[in-house]
Every structure is written in structure tokens, then in C-alpha cells.
Amino acid sequence: MFREFLNIWRKKDLTSETLNESIEMLREDQEMFLESVRSLRESDDGELRIDIYKKDKDINKSERDIRKKVLTHLMLFDKTEITAGLVLASIVIDIERIGDYTKNIADLAILHKKKLSAGSFEKLVISIENRVREFFNITIKAFPESNSELARKVLSEYKKLSYNCTAIKESLIKKEDELDVLDAVTLALYLRFLKRIAAHLFNICTSIVNPFHRIGYKEKK
Secondary structure, X not given: OXXXXXXXXXXXXXXXXXXXXXXXXXXXXXXXXXHHHHHHXXXXXXXXXXXXHHHHHHHHHHHXXXXXXXXXXXXXXXXXXXXXXXXXXXXXXXXXXXXXXXXXHHHHHHHOOOOOOOHHHHHHHHHHHHHHHHHHHHXXXXXXXXXXXXXXXXXXXXXXXXXXXXXXXXXXXXXXOOOOHHHHXXXXXXXXXXXXXXXXXXXXHHHHXXXXXXXXXXXXX
């Protein structure tokens, strides 16, 4: 369904512009994510090399703009595209929420001045970070192409990533590591934000393989 929607909308100036704007929002999210993680995990001063808060406001503005354009198009033109319009409106909400969670990571970096160490969980946390980075790469490529095969890579990996995040948080609560309180609390919050970012990328990818009513859920075989 989403592939047909893309083929139809690419032929129309307004909707083609809307799709491009959505992809650009995703790229902005990715840039914010990479910088906020760098600041938290590699920097000892919490400095951010880009204005993440301005970018977040820009993403919020783009979300409102896209929703307005979708509504205008559906009111003035082809009502048969209502489902496709709802899909795009749903996707931009996920994209906006990713921006919010990357901003939350930036907040952690500013508050936790020294670079965050994950202690005995370091190897697993690095694996989680790398998987979220890859989710971004896959989603940015799969979304405009409506590439189901690529999208399914995110769908298949998300459950394991979610489990890993939960397992570390439970270990932190049980004090199964020698991290001090500040690092433990920061790490727990960081993992929550990583998991939520991954979840919203998962949602976007489900829109490629699922009908509208199953966006956000695993693919039904």
C-alpha cells in the first residue's frame, strides 16, 4: 500500500514536497542523535557542536507543516488517498518524537559533564548504540523507496534491542554493577531514550510493510 502511495504522490508537486520534507526531518533527527550521543559518551564537558534545541524546534515546525499540507491535499483533491495521507501523518509524529528523545540525550550530556561510562555493561551498550545508528541508516533508505526488505531488518532486530535495554536497567536497579549513583541513573535514562528512539524508527518501518491499522506492530504473516 505504501509503495502505491509513494508512486502516486511523487507525481504531484505538493505531496512530493511533503515526502522530501519528511525525509529531511529524519536526517535532522539522525544528525541530532549522533551529536547528542557523542557529547554524552565521548566528551568531558557536555559541549554540543550543533544547536540541537533549534533543530528540534525546526522539526516540530516541519511536522505541523506536513500535517497541514496533507490535510489540504485530501480536502481539495483525491479522497481515495485518505489512507495514504493518514500513514504520512502518523509517520511524521514518530519522526517528531525521535527529535524529542535525542534532545533528552543532549540534556543528559549537559547535566552529566564527564563522559558516561557503562561499566561492565559497556560492550552491550555500544552494541545497542550501533544498532540504533544502523536503524537510522536503514529507515532513511527504506522509507523513500518503500523498501520492505530493508524495513524488515529493523523489525527483526528491534525486539532484541528492547530486551537488551530492559535487561541492563533491571541489573542497575538490582545494583549488579559498581557504577556510582550518578552514572547508574544517567545510564538508565539513556537506555530508555535509546529504546524509545529505536521504537519510533520501528514504527516508521512498520508503515512500509503493514496496512494503516497495524502501524507500530510487528508484521502479521
